Amino acid sequence: MIIEEIELPINGKKEEIEEILLANSFQIFYKVLTITSYYLPINESVENHRTLKERCKRLRYVEPMTKFKNEWQDYEQWIKKYSIQECKKEENEILKQGYKKIYTDEKTDWVYKKTDEEKMYFQIQDIKDDCLMIAYDNENYYDLDRKEQRKKLIEDVEKYGIEIIDIDNIDRFKLVGKVLTIEEIIKKMEEILDSLNESIA
Numbered sequence: 039m040i041i042e043e044i045e046l047p048i049n050g051k052k053e054e055i056e057e058i059l060l061a062n063s064f065q066i067f068y069k070v071l072t073i074t075s076y077y078l079p080i081n082e083s084v085e086n087h088r089t090l091k092e093r094c095k096r097l098r099y100v101e102p103m104t105k106f107k108n109e110w111q112d113y114e115q116w117i118k119k120y121s122i123q124e125c126k127k128e129e130n131e132i133l134k135q136g137y138k139k140i141y142t143d144e145k146t147d148w149v150y151k152k153t154d155e156e157k158m159y160f161q162i163q164d165i166k167d168d169c170l171m172i173a174y175d176n177e178n179y180y181d182l183d184r185k186e187q188r189k190k191l192i193e194d195v196e197k198y199g200i201e202i203i204d205i206d207n208i209d210r211f212k213l214v215g216k217v218l219t220i221e222e223i224i225k226k227m228e229e230i231l232d233s234l235n236e237s238i239a
Contacts, residue, residue, distance in 0.1 A: 042187035043175040045163075049201040052164050055172070056148065058198055059160060064150040067159070068111075069104040071230050073144050073223050075129075077137035084140065094140070095132050097125070099223055101230045103146070117234065120227050125220045142218040143168065144226070160195075167216070172200060 048055065056066070076094040084090045099120060105113045129139070144166040151159045158178070163171040172195055179187045195202060218226075 039180050040182075040184050040187065041175060041180055042184045042191065043173060044188060044191045044195070045171055045173045046192075046195075046205065047169045047203040048172050048195075049203055050170065052148070052162055052170060055162055055170070055200060056150075058200060059150045062198055063152050064160065065107065065152070067108060067149045067151050068102060068106045069149075070147050071101045071103055071144070071227070072098060072147055073142065073218065073226060074098045075139055075218065075223070076141045076143075077129075077132045078140045080136050080138050090141070095135075095137055097128055097132070099125075099227055101227050101234075103230060103234070117231065119231065120224050122220055122224050125224065129220060139217055141216055142223070143216070144218075145171075147173075158194075169203075172202075 060066075075097045076090060077096070078084055078090075078094050082093060084093070100116075101118065102113060102116045106116075133139075146164045146166075148162045148164075149159055150162070158176040159174070161173040163173060165171060174191055174195060176187075176191060176194065179190050182190070192202065192205065
């Protein structure tokens with residue numbers, strides 16, 4: 039079984055895209071903050087988004103910012119305190135393997151579904167200092183080959199009037215000076231955790 043997911047830059051503001059989805063019977067299921075650092079082999083360079091995804095190792099930090107509407111997802115288990123020591127240990131393992139940290143992105147993800155039963159979702163990604171993206175896959179297409187899945191996924195997005203900027207998404211990452219240290223990442227995650235604790239109390 040092949041699972042194809044598209045991740046493409048789109049036109050518009052998050053509020054505009056959300057309005058389109060809500061008007062088409064989607065519901066917002068949850069919102070998360072995700073910070074990802076990318077590590078590339080020392081002797082290699084990145085030309086575009088595709089090579090970044092294919093050749094980089096990643097460390098990803100995720101914190102929920104709203105409760106989940108899915109009954110099967112445990113909101114409390116998703117809330118995590120990140121340890122600087124543990125995260126540095128993970129990063130050092132990657133660096134010892136001959137990799138260098140080249141890029142860190144910060145994004146807020148909103149996930150939308152039509153119903154609990156439907157095997158599809160749209161994820162709107164607001165990437166800080168970069169662009170708005172849509173990520174999407176559909177279990178109904180998993181039996182198709184990758185190329186046909188991709189075609190159907192793009193058609194699904196466009197039928198709602200969402201405009202894709204770059205169908206190949208090969209030039210998204212700027213990769214210029216956007217690197218966060220482990221300490222900076224943990225600080226950002228702790229700020230989110232503190233605000234969540236305040237809202238729960």
